[in-house]
Amino acid sequence: MAKVRARSDNKRLFFDFYYLGERFREQTLLIECPENRRRLERLIKQIDAEITLGTFEYARYFPESKNVLKVAELKALQATYETSRPMLHRISGHPTVREFGKLWLEENEIRWRRATKSFMENHLNGYVMEEFGQKVVSDITRADILAFRTKLAKVQARKAGTTLAPRTINAYMMVLKSLLNEAADRFQFTAPTNRLPNLKIPKTEFEPFSLEEVFKIINAVPEDYRYYVTVRFFTGMRTAEADGLKWSRIDWSRKQIGIVETYSSGKTETTKNEGSQRYIDMNGLVYDALVAQKQRFGTLSAYVFCNSAGGPLDSTNFSKRVWAPTLKKLGLQVRRPYQMRHTAATLWLASGEAPEWIARQMGHTSTQMLFKVYSRYVPNLTRRDGAAFEQMLASNGFIKTIHAPVLGDDA
DSSP states (O other): OOEEEEOTTTOEEEEEEEETTEEEEEEEEEESOHHHHHHHHHHHHHHHHHHHHTOOOHHHHOTTOTHHHHHHHHHHHHHHHHHHHHHHHHTTTOOBHHHHHHHHHHHHTTTSOHHHHHHHHHHIIIIIHHHHTTSBGGGOOHHHHHHHHHHHTTSBOSSTTOBOOHHHHHHHHHHHHHHHHHHHHHHTOOOTTTTOOOOOOOOOOOOOOOHHHHHHHHHHSOHHHHHHHHHHHHHOOOHHHHHTOBGGGEETTTTEEEEOEEEETTEEEEOSSGGGOEEEEOOHHHHHHHHHHHHHHTTTOSBSSBOTTSOBOOHHHHIIIIIHHHHHHHTOOOOOTTHHHHHHHHHHHHTTOOHHHHHHHHTOSSSHHIIIIIGGGOTTTTSOSSHHHHHHHHHTTSOSOOOOOOTTOOO
């Protein structure tokens, strides 16, 4: 680790750091004192970051140092080794990450949904290829991967003054793990990613609306979108599911909505997994909204919710030009339209609907997600929040007041 130290004989400060596998020390004329140490520690942090990112230039920081020549020699040796190493491994038939990555993407294209394929390509062809593209798959070590993750943690994000979030870093690591695990199985070597834990991700904060806010929004959105918002708030459909919904999937007699397809980024696809394919039960509000929508736009398009040309709604356009302005007009905190789905779940739970039924409505294969994600918004979700015990105490005269739980109270 790069540090600033002080000589024992004259108290002058010097830099102590590792670069290209070698230890370097560079002397300064500054005497040990808090101000001088702070100045040099800021500089050594910058040097350390550049070493991690691979952008450090020794001569730029220490142009008069005798170590400049030593660094040049080390780089020359390293370049020679990196050039010859792939050739040595080609004898064993093991490809580079770039070569195997191309094959891996092609082989999986037939089974991946378009969104998954795009995700994999974008993450593989970015930082992963920059770091490992020329390396042979079987030559990558656990230390290489950990160093790569550390490097990602120092990459500047889009927002000024921030770095890549743990969730983003985990996404790059997931793609790299998947590729190397497949390569290890195919070429019979031990995957260096075994038992490599993900970075901890801060718990996602959901921001559902209250029932009062829901009706305020429904009444405030432009009329052309009123039924769209109503259906989303009271069915829990995902954005792509609502945008891809067709009239042929509405079972009027059974009052059910068939979720089979999605629409996103200009393309229609099947749902992301079998659990997402489901029938959603309509309540009265949803049924009436769809009837009204059918009367207004039913002859215009095969899609339930469409634009003036009969095409599916553009989710980005809706979010920016309809959704966000409506929330601002009402004085509500702007949040993603996806919160309509979370709102549906919390309202169902708060009303006492069976968790199994809610899970089916939402397209979850079990109730685990409900209890894990939404239970904090509904303290009496399972009647195991202490309410039953209080009821027993009250019925036996031990307490007089039963404290009603407050929606969203974590206490």
